[in-house]
Amino acid sequence: MARLNLAIIGVGLIGGSLGLCLKDKMGDDIYITGQCRTQESMDKAMEMGAVDFASSDIEEVVRDADVIFLSTPVLQMVPMVEKMLPYLKSGAIITDAGSTKQFIWKSLKEILPPNIYYVAGHPMTGREMSGVTAAKKDLFENKCYVIVENTGAPKEATDKICELVRLTGADLETLDIA
Known part of the structure; x- marks a missing residue:
């Protein structure tokens, strides 16, 4: 199995917790990059092991x-995807x-080319604190994590996201978007 390259855009409570969890479960089989707004957040995310870079x-x-x-x-997601589109690899x-x-x-x-896929998800978890310093590797355990199956992505792409969600210990639920 080839090493998975995961990019986390917004390494705060949720993104940082995902990074900590997947790094713990996958070790060297995953390489995690993270986009942060401040140098302090970048340094902390790397120091904690939520990201490799x-x-x-x-x-x-x-x-x-x-x-x-x-x-x-949510309102930053589409503009962020617009910024990253020129740099995304096929698949x-x-x-x-x-x-x-x-x-x-x-x-x-409307904006994704046919070789870039979107699988909608929503982890139903959180804490009363925010930022990467509040991240915990077990944040998702036994929490509902919803994946939308029919966003136009091939089954293999949806299956890959579901596989990652299962690694977090979350209770995976799937649904169709109307």
Whole structure:
């Protein structure tokens, strides 16, 4: 199995927790890059082991990514995808932690080329704290994590995201988008 390259856009509570968990479960079989807004967040994310490499430069973060996990506020997700599109490799899978699906899905299906896939997701978890310093590797355990199956991505792309979600210990639920 080839090493998975995961890019986390927004390495805060949710993105940082995902990074910590997947690094713990997959070890050297995953390489995680992270996009952070501040140098302090980048340094902390790397120090904690939530990411292997952090940058504010979107090209550096996504250019080799097999999977891109959007963990920014919902209204920043589509503009962020627009910024990263020129740097995404063919076959890349974009997923998200956004609390709304229809807006993101409708917007992304208009701008994504046919060789870049979107699998909508939403982890139903959180804490009373925010930022990467609040991240925990077990944040997703026994929490509902919803994956939308019919966003136009091939079954293999959806299966890959479901496989990653299962590694977190979350209770995976799938549904169709209307």
